[in-house]
Amino acid sequence: MDRRSFTQLLTLGAGSLGLWKTSAQAAADDTGAAPDPERNQQGAQPEAVNVADIEAIAEAKLPKATFDYIATGSADQVTLHENLAAFKRLYVYPPLMKGVSDADLSTTALGQMITLPVLLAPVAAQRMYHAQGGLAAARAAAAAGTIYGVSSSVGNSVEEIGLSSNGPKWFQLYVPKDRAVSRRLVERVERAGYEAIIVTVDLGEWKDADRRNRFALPKEMLVKHLRDVGFDQITDRMSYEDVVDFNVNAWDLSLSWPFFDWLRGITKLPLLIKGVMRPEDARKAVSIGLDGIVVSNHGGRRLDGMPATIDVLPGVVEAVAGGAEVYMDGGIRRGTDVLKALALGARAVLIGRPYAWALAADGEAGVVRVIDLLREELRNAMIATGCAKISDIERSLIS
């Protein structure tokens, strides 16, 4: 079935029953009750069985400009496509007869136990995808047993997200120029119980689709976002243009390494740097004592023409030489992608678009579903390669 007719089918089938079975419904279905004859009829509501299905559901539900905001990449989208293509170029060589019939996917990230090596990457504007936005994503991450990377621009305050679940959270910092605001924000992050800070340093998106669609946050969301960060001077009474102008000038886009000295001086939380693509930058990050490195090209949303993250990962891992934990994101769509990233040295991976689509498709249940899909795909890949536990995933699995 081509993608268009699949999307149409989903649109037609999307009724009040939700777009797919949740795991709880699936379990209830397995209780021996008589099979529902309608379920097997042609045209019955299809289940999302992979990330691409979830993307199709999101596309059918979201306004075009919002879908494009999530899905597209910068300029000619070379980097966006490369992130995906590079995974497809890597082949897995499964050793046989390892006596493995199940796998333990649990691991740790900065000492935090997680049930699988997949974290939720910081993603902005989540209330545009679902009314519950980041609150739903936080609950889903907690239910799935993983870490929620909370964007500075998620759409809810640090405290609202903090209270929405007991699960582990890392806060992603975009840095206000006004360091008094930055400091207060970091203090609030600590008080709200976040366990680490990710500083994203590859700043600024350049996406043709967003300019063509004139994609913009509605005024209410932009005002709330700025107030949530701590810009108390922003009020509802300001004109939209004034709020936009303020936003354009509010953020520090000229970060340099000494910023981390300042940040280290005001917080004891573990620090990660996100946006690393070069081994020498990774070495520098280790030399100044950062705890984690996220190899990332911002999902191909910033500078077009950068290579795939999976291709630069081995060089970064080598440069870091165990001095910090190395994570990667960009293009993870399958459990085998997670396996490949771990084989090449990543501690764990982060996903962006897959859970943004899932949030649009079915809120909290959708995000749980997409994590579970990746979990089962990774489990299958581990069993097929004789890996009973995460530390069994070795470089030799990859060509």
Ligand code: FNR
């Ligand atoms: C992002 N990303 C991002 N990164 C960040 O540090 N802060 C942010 O606010 C956002 N916002 C954002 C919005 C949307 C819609 C997307 C898709 C991505 C980048 C994100 O953290 C991650 O690096 C990429 O999404 C990873 O690539 P994949 O998984 O989307 O291929």
